[in-house]
Amino acid sequence: RALACDMRVIGYDPLVGSAAVLDGAVRLVNDVDELLTASDCVTLHAKITENTKGMLNAERIGRMKRSAVVVNCARGELIDEAALAAALNEGRLAGAAVDVYSQEPPKGNPLLTAKNVVLSPHLGASTEEAQVAVSVEAADALLDYLVRGEIRSAVNVVGLPAQFNERDRAYLDLCMRMGSILSPWCAKGIERLQVTTRGEGIDQLCRTLARQCSVSLLTPHIGVRLNLVNAASITRERGIQVDAVAHAATRNYAETVTLVIETRDGRHEIEGTVFVDGRPRVLAIDGYRMEMAPERALVLIFNDDRPGVIGSVGQLFGDAGINIADMTLSRRDRTALMLLKLDQAPGDAVLKQLVALDAIQSVQSVLLVPLEKMDR
Known part of the structure; x- marks a missing residue:
């Protein structure tokens, strides 16, 4: 729609490796900050993850043009709502249009009393145009299957074939x-x-x-x-x-x-x-x-291969009350990999302490389904 209005459109998507999308019509930038400083209208289209929660915070809002506007029809938690309301009230942003909120209904939300803001009650998909589009998409998906044998967005074939x-x-x-x-x-x-x-x-x-x-x-x-x-x-x-x-x-x-x-x-x-x-x-x-x-909570630790590192890591988890259920160690050159299986997932505070330990190069954590659940 922006392209139809002769707007110059740029975008940011960390999972797209190309320099442009839509046959070159939309140029992709390298990071969010570059997009914010260059844009007159910023629209959000992301899901909530640890990396996207609060992505439009006070610092990033401060990088935007005073004449810029923000549109959020994605997820409320993408924006620091108090920071956005303050920017609107102080004239550091020209306006905002918001359809989603960190808590719904948005009782006591600072955006309810902010200046130059248009609010709607999470009805972004309930327009006449959207309903027509959904109907056309459903018909197209059915034709793809009947004519070409292609299945798109199927909800009844997500499991394993027989x-x-x-x-x-x-x-x-x-x-x-x-x-x-x-x-x-x-x-x-x-x-x-x-x-x-x-x-x-x-x-x-x-x-x-x-x-x-x-x-x-x-x-x-x-x-x-x-x-x-x-x-x-x-x-x-x-x-x-x-x-x-x-x-x-x-x-x-x-x-x-x-x-x-x-x-x-x-x-x-x-x-x-x-x-x-x-x-x-x-x-x-x-x-x-x-x-x-x-399985379960795993922590991958790359560290300098030298004495005392294993003890420091074990002491940290012990102080946090987290039991190490299993551990494997591997060495290459002067670096070691410590793979720990824990009885419970470590919180962000524990992981930050772990990264801060001397000789630790990097830390990754992941939570997997227990194997006994897969056996049932």
């Missing part, structure tokens, strides 16, 4: 866990992912495993509900290259799956397998060899 056996399901579960472990590194965008299978037993499953990895890698970062049906089209739309490579030959294990991702910050890799008991195992992360069942 022809998958228990071993196939176990490898899909493994890839879900492997993708979740690497997912925090995708927060600033992913350009490419490759799934490589080794072993004749899973070579025919390779492309499906690549889709499963796409789902678990991207789900925390985008506002679209991903599944095995729509994963390929979503990654294609976002310019993410997905490769599936199957090898019959194996190395140390009968069957293995390797997931490699290339992000704006670098390359990461994880390797796993399913043992004869049907349970998944992680065999390596970024070249650090190990063997651990991926």
Whole structure:
């Protein structure tokens, strides 16, 4: 709609690797701050995650033009509402249009009494145009299936196909866990992912495993509900290259799956397998060899390989009352990887203390489904 009004449109999406979208009509910038300083009208279209909550805060509002306006029809918690109200009342922003709120109904919300603001009661999809668009989209989706055999946004085929056996399901579960472990590194965008299978037993499953990895890698970062049906089209739309490579030959294990991702910050890799008991195992992360069942709260710690680090980490979790259920260590050159399985997820305060420890290079945490729940 903005393009139809001859507006120059720019955008920011950390998960799109190209320089432009919509056939070059919308130029993509490198970060949110660049977008805010250049825009006369800022519209938000993101889901709520740890990275997006409060993304438009007082500091970022201060970077915007005094003549700019803000439109939020996405999620209320994307904006620091008190900071937005203050900017409007003080004339540091020209106006705002808001359809969503951090708490609904917005009783006591500072935007209710702010100047130069248009408020609506979360009715963004209830226009005549929107209802027509939904009807047309439903008809198009039905025609895609009847005429071309394509399924889009299906709600009744998100599970596994009936022809998958228990071993196939176990490898899909493994890839879900492997993708979740690497997912925090995708927060600033992913350009490419490759799934490589080794072993004749899973070579025919390779492309499906690549889709499963796409789902678990991207789900925390985008506002679209991903599944095995729509994963390929979503990654294609976002310019993410997905490769599936199957090898019959194996190395140390009968069957293995390797997931490699290339992000704006670098390359990461994880390797796993399913043992004869049907349970998944992680065999390596970024070249650090190990063997651990991926489940529950996991913390990945890259640190300088020197004495005293393990003790400092153990003491920190002990002081926080968090029990370490399992631990595996791996060393390469002068760096070590410590993979911890905890009885409970550490809070942000504990993770900040962990990062602040001497010799700690980086920390990632992820919460996975317990394996016993998958057995039921």
